Amino acid sequence: MGFFNWAAPLVRRFGDRFTELDAAEIAGWLKPAVVPGGRILDVGGGAGQLAVLLADTLHASVTVLDPTPQMLDHVPSRPGVTAVSGVAEAMPFADSEFDAVVVSDAFHHFRDQPGSVKEFSRVVRNGGIVLVLELDPTGLMMRLIVLGEKLLGEPGAFFTPAEMCAFMAREGIAGECESLRKADYRFLGVVQKSGEVA
Ligand SMILES: C[S@@+](CC[C@H](N)C(=O)[O-])C[C@H]1O[C@@H](n2cnc3c(N)ncnc32)[C@H](O)[C@@H]1O
Known part of the structure; x- marks a missing residue:
C-alpha cells in the first residue's frame, strides 16, 4: 500500500488550507487562458478542495486527476467538478483538451517528472497555461x-x-518562477505547440 493510501485522511485535512482569497489569487494567474466555461485539469488534485474553489471562482469546469482512491472518493459530487482516476505520466485525456493544468503540492511525488511534463504539453491547448505550486x-x-x-x-x-x-x-x-509565502513558490508557463499560433 502506498503512502497516500494510508495517509489520505491526514493529507485531505492539509488540503483544506486553501482559502477563497488563495483561490482568487490562483484564478487570477489562470484567467488569461481560462474563460467562463473553460476547462482546467488539476493533476494530483487529491480530494478536490482547490478544484471546487477554482470551479466557483472562474466558472470553469475542473477535472481532478489522481491515482489514490482514498483521495478521489472525497471529491465533491457537484456540477463543474469531475474526478478521474489516473497518473500524471499517462493521462486518460485527448490532446489539447484543457485550457490549463494546475499541479498543487504534487509534482515532487511524480515518479517520472519529464514524462508528466510531456503529458501537460499534450493535454493543454496551444497558448494554455501550466501552473505548478511547489515547495x-x-x-x-x-x-x-x-x-x-x-x-x-x-x-x-x-x-x-x-x-x-x-x-x-x-x-x-x-x-x-516566483516565490510566494514561506517555502511556497509557483511556476507559471505557457504551452507553445510547434506549428500552431497561440
Ligand atoms: C500532497 S497531495 C496534494 C493534493 C492537492 N493537490 C493539494 O494541494 O492539497 C499529493 C497528491 O498527489 C497524488 N499523486 C501521487 N503520485 C501521483 C502521480 N504519479 N500522478 C498524479 N497524482 C499523483 C497523490 O495521490 C496525492 O493526492
Missing part, C-alpha cells in the same frame, strides 16, 4: 521534510524555483 527544498525544515518523504518511500523530488524553471524549459515549457 522550495532549501532550509532545514524543508530538508527534514524531503528526508521524511524519502523514508516513507516517496520520491521527494523537489526543485528550487531556479531548478524548476530550468527543468521546465528543458522539457519544452517556458515560464517564470
